[in-house]
Amino acid sequence: NTPATVDMELEDELPKGVEVIAQAVPPIDAELRRFERTLFALDRNPDGAWMQNFVAKHPWVSGMALIDLEGKVIEQWPDSSLKSLDYTPLVKILPEKTTRILRAYAQDTPLGPEVYVAVPILEEGVTARYFVAHFDPRDLFSRAPYSSEIMVAAPEVLLWPGKYQAGATPVVEEDWRRSIRSSTDGTIKNATGKFFWVGRYLGTLPLAFAAPETGEFPVAAGQMDQYGGAGGF
Numbered sequence: 001n002t003p004a005t006v007d008m009e010l011e012d013e014l015p016k017g018v019e020v021i022a023q024a025v026p027p028i029d030a031e032l033r034r035f036e037r038t039l040f041a042l043d044r045n046p047d048g049a050w051m052q053n054f055v056a057k058h059p060w061v062s063g064m065a066l067i068d069l070e071g072k073v074i075e076q077w078p079d080s081s082l083k084s085l086d087y088t089p090l091v092k093i094l095p096e097k098t099t100r101i102l103r104a105y106a107q108d109t110p111l112g113p114e115v116y117v118a119v120p121i122l123e124e125g126v127t128a129r130y131f132v133a134h135f136d137p138r139d140l141f142s143r144a145p146y147s148s149e150i151m152v153a154a155p156e157v158l159l160w161p162g163k164y165q166a167g168a169t170p171v172v173e174e175d176w177r178r179s180i181r182s183s184t185d186g187t188i189k190n191a192t193g194k195f196f197w198v199g200r201y202l203g204t205l206p207l208a209f210a211a212p213e214t215g216e217f218p219v220a221a222g223q224m225d226q227y228g229g230a231g232g233f
Contacts, residue, residue: 016212017210017211017212024145024146024149025209027232035061038057042121060140061134063085064131066121066129070088071090071091082111086107089107094204102118103130104116114136115135115137118203141159143233144233145232150209150211151164153208155175159207161223163219170189170195171197171208173190176208181206184200185199195211196210196211
């Protein structure tokens with residue numbers, strides 16, 4: 001056996017999009033996993049101390065609610081929101097399933113996107129109501145390293161544009177529900193160039209994280225400025 005040697009002249013062959021995703025996505029994924037575990041462990045109506053601790057651990061959460069089986073609000077914290085919140089789609093997700101799962105969907109509003117994640121609250125083994133945590137995904141994703149270099153999308157809703165002019169990219173045109181159902185990663189392209197993407201589910205909601213691999217996509221000047229003070233996780 002000959003001694004091992006390191007070739008200091010070896011060039012890094014990792015594609016640009018893969019490298020950016022490898023830096024940006026793991027911290028987001030870890031944060032979402034903590035969020036999911038905490039919600040899934042909830043099996044009764046939370047008290048004030050639980051909610052204060054929840055928001056302290058996940059300061060990007062913008063609100064919480066208890067809703068009934070028709071999606072109507074029982075209680076909501078805070079009492080009001082600048083966005084017009086809609087919980088009803090949550091109760092229509094997989095209505096025939098009785099398995100305890102996290103239900104999630106993304107809503108586009110004039111004030112930006114909102115993501116809702118609901119956990120069923122059971123009584124005598126039957127779902128009696130849902131506890132919902134919702135957040136503006138721009139507050140979450142802006143905290144990640146390399147956040148300006150990535151875009152994040154859900155079916156029919158752009159959650160995070162990064163620094164890019166979204167309409168000039170293939171990210172906003174992709175059928176993400178179909179793509180993530182069939183694969184965990186891949187590439188998409190348009191006339192300008194190619195994006196590499198990876199997918200994950202937040203409860204029942206498919207999320208795609210994408211970064212340019214080839215091409216020079218136009219940047220939206222000043223788009224990242226409003227998120228400069230978000231801080232890390």
